[in-house]
Amino acid sequence: MTETAPAEQSGQMSHREILEALTGLLLAMFVAMLSSTVVTNALPAIVTDLHGNQTGYTWVVVATLLTMTATTPIWGKFADLFSKKLLVQSALVIFSIGSLIAAFAPSMEVLIAGRAVQGLGIGGLTALVQVVIASMVSPRERGRYSGYIGATFAAATVSGPLLGGVIVDSALGWRGCFFLGLPVAALAFVVLQKTLNLPVVRREVHIDYLGATLIVGGVSLVLIWVSLAGTSFDWVSGTTALLVGGGVALVAAAVYVEGRVAAEPVIPLHLFKDRTITLATIASVMVGVAMFGSTVYLGQYFQLARGMSPTEAGLMSIAMVGGLVASTTVTGRLITATGLWKRYLVGGTFLVAVGLGLLGTIDDETSLLVIIGFMVVVGVGLGASMQNLVLAVQNTAHPKDLGAASSVVAFFRSLGGSIGVSALGAVLAHQVSGDVKAGVTRLAAEGRLSPSELGSLEHSTGDIPDVSALPGPVQTVYEAAMGSATGHLFLIAVPFAVAAFLCVLFIKEVPLRTHSGPAETAAPEATDELVQEDVRS
Template sequence: MTSTQQDQDPGVFPDPEQKMIEEGAPAEDRITGARLRWIMIALMLTMFLAALDQTIVSVALPRIVSDLNGLSSLAWVVTAYLLASTASTPIWGKISDLYGRKIMLQIAIVMFLAASFLAGASQSMEWLIISRGLQGLGGGGIMVLAMASIADVIPPRERGRYTGLFTATFAFSSVAGPLIGGFFVESISWRWIFYINLPFGIIAFFIIATVFNVPAQRVQHKIDYIGAVLMVAGVSTLLLLVEWGGSRYAWGSSTILSMIAASFILLATFIWHETRTEEPLVPMSLFKNPIFTVSSAISFVVGLAMFGAIIFMPVFMQIVQGVTPTQAGMKMLPMMAGMAGASIIIGRLTSRLGRYKMFPIFGTASAAIGMLILSQIAVDTPYWHIALGLFILGMGMGSTMQVLMLAVQNSVPMKDVGAAISGSTFFRSIGGTLGTAIFGAIMTTQLAKNIKDSLPAGSVTDTDISNLTSAVSTIASLPPTLHDIVLNAYASALGHVYIVAFPVMIIGFILTWFLKEIRLSPLLGKEHPEELHHLEQ
């Protein structure tokens, strides 16, 4: 097959930005020495802040809902960020092609910092959720533009070691987030988990303004604003449906039925629109590639189960086990250790063997076992039991997510890698967003049910339960008998979350068996499409 024929392969969507990313910085425009080091420091610092805000909030949630009286809206503090980040990521990349990477990265940083200040100054849950959404818009831009900026300053053959630094930065933020969040909540105020972004973000902004000067390579794009609006509207309606159904409104009420219809129509229209627009957010042609399709399905299911279930463990530790926010962050370290250890080991095994299918099978099975262990938690569960479950769950995460990205990357020509990775990441993010909302609703509903079942019939209303559980300080001040009832209800509700997550993860495990395996190419750069074509014969 000729190069021209390969470029016209209808199985994947050709993204003009990827041509520029593949070619990288021309030799005469290369940036080296101290200037390059400062650029890398600034880019890694901005990515660290954006990634940190996905995890730093978890240990602060009990204190936040105590101060702002919003336990029922707890999941939205995380969901708002994830949803905005997911929807905006493809748009930031294309706008940066039109107006330049540097100026758009600076705008994303300013938006992120302004939203961080607003989040820290929040006086209500509604204020905080809106601020987190704006923060997600900026964070989404930082994540994609920091990675894309590597292509502006590093030639392809040298890019691997620099992207490794960014991967390490992202992994470090996952570990540091709960620890830093716990320190601020316990020592100063939860508001500083947002304010801390300001000084470091300002430093990164001025470094980029000073040293990040590269020739602009404009690529014309048509921005799919309509697709972004349809996707956000459809997913947001679905999230509200999950949160309100069975609690604020009966499942058979006209409001819930209308929301079901609206979410279906909006998401169906989004899919229809994506098949017809010239440059869609999610190129539907990618689904002609079976590896992309299966990997995206696994990423969605795994993202839904894992991200949705993990966020509530620090809440359990603080409310039920009475640990401090810092201690809660420390107690999450077994999961991070499992994830980091598995990522390193699986990465080396994948490179040595040139195969990958066995690792997602092992990873999803491990994650399912971890969730089954965690589903048995109670008020008096020893920490070693929780640590074991978290470690196995983290090991499953580390064995699965990076390998799915590698499988997708290996299944398309080099020029289409960006579009394929973005598409797969999109589904993982959507899964995590829905999982946070769904398991948040399960947690709240099961908590109310457990408390009602433990008290005389008719003695407590939903409003009473909401008032009883609205803040950590309120729970701590309850009479001993009622206090024990609430703690047992919390523990049982979280166990129920993991019980529901277990079969979801089993679905992911089943899907991994349908993942087609293509032996990883030993070739680099532009040899990859020819090698891929040869292997697919």
């Protein structure tokens, strides 16, 4: 066991020490974000190449979100019990294994499995980076470093779609997208080994595997029902009753286990006795539905409704990310300077609702400049709200619950995203299929399709065709259907953003603490032994 540096014994690190450790953490965050954004503009090509459909498109995204959601609170609880450095490095290894599975996937099923493994690692990186930063930096000073976080987020979000588009359009094809994060993950592993050196509180470990299993089982059944109902089986059917009934029963059992059985629940229910944590959690669900559920299909819109290449679709994402980066950076510095944060949450969620409402008006003919303006509004709103919801919870939670509280917010945001992507994907598939069938029928009645062309069109619910290969009139029909359906998705997302706005209105603003989590926990309890993590381990 090595000696703890004085700064770390007091729970405070120097600015230089924080920046050194932050380098590895930001690389890990970059990997997590890149894995999501790099695949966005590759999905149409992936689904076409592997002969998938709209449901498969949805589940390539949902599989990652679901495993990330299920494991985020477990990683957060681990952070309260084990070495944070070892946990972050383990998450990087798991992510890399999932990336390799996805890169070599011969079918949609294997690809979705690889994405699920990726999600296990991303869940760790998402939760642990926030927890470690909270352990090093006080809430009041955290805004000083939010610019670095925002810049990393922006770099991954901007470069991901662009790199993904370029890779898909190159000889590497879409499989190259899954190799992209591996060198960065390896670099992050090495940097963390050298720079991250935090105290660890060791105590008796009780991991709530039963609760976690029940939660992921219940959520999975509901998402499967939302994704497949109306296509694989009827909305009102025995299968629906089994999936919905089973999902509700598992979630109810999870609530009982978390509240009455588990010694160390993955979602400590006592956290929700605090109004700020409860309202911030509800707002996180709503933001997750609105953000993931609507924006994940923008890449598909630009390629299938506007005829863009993957690279061009990636360039369009700069608008939203630019607004997000500017908003995150400015609000972070203002919060550090003033200690006030609620106004930015209120303004941010309001702008998200307005921006989604504006995007709800788009179709396949809307001016791209107008769409860019709408995307900037959404980006500014997300930048002012997402990170600050986590900050509000971290500032309220007791230091011993810091990891669990941080991961609860991330958990429910990802849960909302999983629900949003799954539900809105089903809506998109149903609406596009119906509009295309009606359009093709009309073209046939007007004699604008030859019998051979009509016979070759076997468009079933959820199919994603190669639009450029369709007959001209059908291509126009498909683009119009995709454009109007995408606008409809944004309108559906608006009420969720409004609900998030109402939640943050009622959050009580508590002055930001000027000390970090470790500073408080440095006063040892009788049952805890403070030990120093050996950087050479």
